[in-house]
Amino acid sequence: MISLGIESTAHTLGIGIVNEKEVLANESSVYSGEGIHPRKAADHHARVLKGVLESALRKSGVSLENLDLISFSQGPGIGPCLRIGATAARTLSLRLEIPIIGVNHCVSHIEIGKFTTEARDPVTLYVSGGNTQIIAYTAKRYRVFGETLDIGIGNMQDTFGRALGLKFPCGKEMDNLISKGKKYLHIPYTIKGMDFSFSGMLTEALKYLGKEKKEDIAFSLMETAFSTVVEASERALAHTGKRELLLTGGMAASPRLREMCEIMCKERGDRFYVPPFDLCRDNGAMIAYQGMIEYKSGKRMRIEDTAVKQKWRTDEVDVTWLS
Amino acid sequence: MVIIGRGAEAILEMREFKDLYFPSRDLNIKVVIKKRVKKGYRLGEMDLHLRRSRTVLESRLIHEAKKYVRTPAIFEVDLDECYIVMEYVEGERIKEFLEKIDSERRKNICRKIGNMIGKLHKNGIIHGDLTTSNMIYRDNEIYFIDFGLGEFSKEIEKQGVDMHLLKEAFQSTHYEHFMEDFENVMKGYEEVVGEEKKREILNRIREIERRGRYVRRDSLYNKQ
Known part of the structure; x- marks a missing residue:
């Protein structure tokens, strides 16, 4: 079966093509501006969609007529952005007369991680701009064991990066700065059970601007933020008795965060996995894969069921594809 | 030395009181050492600060709580190695005890629990x-242990979450008498905090349940 997936929850318009064995294509175009302006991001997605689609088809060597399924990310995400992907998916499904499946973006991150690593039943640390969650499968659902009580960790990093005058998204430049930081400045460490919050850290870090070296501030801020999510992940591992940690989401690119997860797992004797980066950040292949496994588990959708769900929670997803 | 528990942040060890403090005396008291272990992934200074402040907070909670309910006696708090030496309360867990007694005693125990939480x-x-x-349960008294996730607060939200967690524990572990048990717990709670406060807490529990985030405990824990 060949499945095409469209991702458009936030700043990435991604189109991926997969079959049961591998990812055949995974193309994307990322909106960049000052943060995410919903309408401008949606305009970007609409503008680049055709080009990204063509390049995905070309890379995979698959023609439209060979597709068996269209999937798209139905939520959670930014409404105007989501609707671009959903509209394109409906159009393709109707024109090609093939089934359509709308999938949950967060769950797709986990499933593509399991598909491309040896993780089987992991605790997932999902860290991106808008989402920061600790998720594990239990009692027939992907349950959120811990999550941010305010902003996403990537959002925090970008806000701080922009205050330093870095270009959005700031991940790479921030990683550079962090690696140069030496002095640890006190930043409040907020963890409540398995939940965490970042706005307090951000406020403190911004107060140091102009008084301390920017690499030291960046280093202290991100050390603190990473420590909280790693600690919460460890609690989730202890709680659930699971022995695997899967790190995914755009922030999985951070070398320091990877290192911390690795040390934590090693000290516990648990295993640690990170998918290839193109499948960690927002991408179309994970959507294509998720649609495929849901379709194969018997799920069907009518066009009327494909309205986007901006606030679709991870634990609301009916997991039909796992025994 | 026997390890009796291992959590995400601490290791629990059982030792003899006399071995630690009075080698020459023939005392038969067991103690627990709760040690917060170093985490290699955290910066050294941050790690020590966190383990230290949490050790202090937990000791203070156990000690402060002793003014109102039974908790283990604290013998020693070490802020360099971040451990607490406390009394090992040798008795029976309420979890098992509750299932062995008749309904009249059961009712009293639940009421008593509610009273203590109140x-x-x-x-x-x-x-x-x-x-x-x-x-x-020891010598006709109930002891509360493990204040590791506790805090000092009078916020209704926190009290609500506290009671909500207990409710879920009853629901998953003592499901046959769950309704009755929890009602009795709330009766005991009301005796201390009054009717209005009890109603507030019940409303808050309902609100927390509606948020739906919370997972039933039996699915959370791998029972060991």
Whole structure:
């Protein structure tokens, strides 16, 4: 079966093509501006969609007529952005007369991680701009064991990066700065059970601007933020008795965060996995894969069921594809 | 030395009181050493600061709570190695005890539990992990143990979460008498905090349940 997936929850318009064995294509175009302006991001997605689609088809060597399924990310995400992907998916499904499946973006991150690593039943640390969650499968659902009580960790990093005058998204430049930081400045460490919050850290870090070296501030801020999510992940591992940690989401690119997860797992004797980066950040292949496994588990959708769900929670997803 | 528990942040060890403090005396008292272990992934100074402040907080909670309910005696707090030496409360967990007694005694125990939680809440103490595994029955008294997730607070939200967790513990562990048991717990709670406060807490529990985030405990824990 060949499945095409469209991702458009936030700043990435991604189109991926997969079959049961591998990812055949995974193309994307990322909106960049000052943060995410919903309408401008949606305009970007609409503008680049055709080009990204063509390049995905070309890379995979698959023609439209060979597709068996269209999937798209139905939520959670930014409404105007989501609707671009959903509209394109409906159009393709109707024109090609093939089934359509709308999938949950967060769950797709986990499933593509399991598909491309040896993780089987992991605790997932999902860290991106808008989402920061600790998720594990239990009692027939992907349950959120811990999550941010305010902003996403990537959002925090970008806000701080922009205050330093870095270009959005700031991940790479921030990683550079962090690696140069030496002095640890006190930043409040907020963890409540398995939940965490970042706005307090951000406020403190911004107060140091102009008084301390920017690499030291960046280093202290991100050390603190990473420590909280790693600690919460460890609690989730202890709680659930699971022995695997899967790190995914755009922030999985951070070398320091990877290192911390690795040390934590090693000290516990648990295993640690990170998918290839193109499948960690927002991408179309994970959507294509998720649609495929849901379709194969018997799920069907009518066009009327494909309205986007901006606030679709991870634990609301009916997991039909796992025994 | 026997390791009796291993959590995400601490290791629990059982030792003899006399071995630690009075080698020459023939005392038969067991102690627990709760040690917060170093985490290699955290910066050294941050790690020490966190383990230290949490050790202090937990000791203070156990000690402060002792004014109102039974908790283990604390013998030693070490802030370099971040451990607490406390009394090992040798008794039976309420979790098992509750299933062995007749309904009249059961009712009294539940009432008593509610009473004790009421006293803690009234005095600004949140236990943080109320389950019947963290309550020990010894010599006609109930002891609360493990304040590791606790805090000092009088916020209704925190009290609500505390009671909500207990409710879920009853629901999953003592499901046959769950409704009755929890009602009796709330009766005991009301005796201390009054009717209005009880109603507030019940409403808050309902609101927390509606948020739906919370997972039933039996699916959370791998029972060992």
